[in-house]
Amino acid sequence: MTFWEFLKTRKFWLHVLAAIVVSVLSILAFLWFLKYYSRFGSETKVPNFVGVYTKDLDTFIDSYDVEYLITDSIYDTSKPRGTVIEQNPLPGAKVKTGREVYLIVNCIKTQQVKMPDVVNLSLRQATAMLETVGLKVGNLIYVEGLPPVMKQLYKGKPIRKETLIDKGSSIDLMLGKGETPKVFIPDLLGKTLDEVKEFLNEEGLTLGVVQYDGTISDSSSARVYQQIPEVNELEEIEVGSFMDIWLTQDASKWRGKKAKITTPEEDEE
Numbered sequence: 444m445t446f447w448e449f450l451k452t453r454k455f456w457l458h459v460l461a462a463i464v465v466s467v468l469s470i471l472a473f474l475w476f477l478k479y480y481s482r483f484g485s486e487t488k489v490p491n492f493v494g495v496y497t498k499d500l501d502t503f504i505d506s507y508d509v510e511y512l513i514t515d516s517i518y519d520t521s522k523p524r525g526t527v528i529e530q531n532p533l534p535g536a537k538v539k540t541g542r543e544v545y546l547i548v549n550c551i552k553t554q555q556v557k558m559p560d561v562v563n564l565s566l567r568q569a570t571a572m573l574e575t576v577g578l579k580v581g582n583l584i585y586v587e588g589l590p591p592v593m594k595q596l597y598k599g600k601p602i603r604k605e606t607l608i609d610k611g612s613s614i615d616l617m618l619g620k621g622e623t624p625k626v627f628i629p630d631l632l633g634k635t636l637d638e639v640k641e642f643l644n645e646e647g648l649t650l651g652v653v654q655y656d657g658t659i660s661d662s663s664s665a666r667v668y669q670q671i672p673e674v675n676e677l678e679e680i681e682v683g684s685f686m687d688i689w690l691t692q693d694a695s696k697w698r699g700k701k702a703k704i705t706t707p708e709e710d711e712e
Contacts, residue, residue: 491534492527508540518554525551553609560604581613585683588619625679631667651685665690668697
């Protein structure tokens with residue numbers, strides 16, 4: 444039987460038909476598997492992981508069709524330890540079911556740094572060195588002695604250099620008065636509490652009583668509208684003196700308020 448004769452036989456066309464059926468079924472099976480594997484058309488909303496404690500994550504996702512993966516951890520003193528502080532994708536985003544949500548959590552353990560040696564440095568140098576390693580200047584204690592920093596204290600006790608200490612801790616500095624230096628009474632009107640603290644540290648003054656005007660909804664936006672001693676650009680006070688302040692969110696109480704300036708002739712009157 445020749446090749447052309449075989450092409451006309453019933454057996455040949457049965458083989459062709461079988462091959463077509465097998466090919467079609469294979470393609471359909473592949474498309475079904477691809478749809479199942481990629482979860483085509485199956486979407487869900489990403490829940491809000493922020494604020495959830497890491498120990499509760501497994502229970503938290505039971506109600507959602509997503510998975511999670513912790514990709515990094517950082518130390519943020521403004522957030523609760525051991526909680527999620529960032530996520531990707533963001534809450535509410537539509538993703539395929541089973542999608543992994545990448546999380547950044549706040550460290551459970553406090554990050555520690557080595558205490559630098561700021562003894563014998565000026566206040567400005569000591570402040571810069573402490574802030575560089577993530578520490579803060581606490582109380583300034585003035586005693587008889589030379590102007591540079593005489594002692595560095597943590598919770599009232601001397602702390603040696605290289606001692607491991609929680610990042611963000613406050614270090615009290617004992618400073619010598621020297622010849623009791625003086626500074627002009629600063630104008631704190633219109634400054635926020637953080638700005639006041641930074642300014643007074645630079646001037647060598649100490650923050651005293653802090654009072655608020657009525658109910659304050661956001662202390663970071665409240666500004667000084669009254670201070671004691673009152674502003675007087677011609678009057679000096681000793682370094683280390685206390686400054687009491689009053690804060691308000693009512694801008695009309697501090698905006699446009701000018702410093703009080705008196706002259707020797709007015710004082711005599």
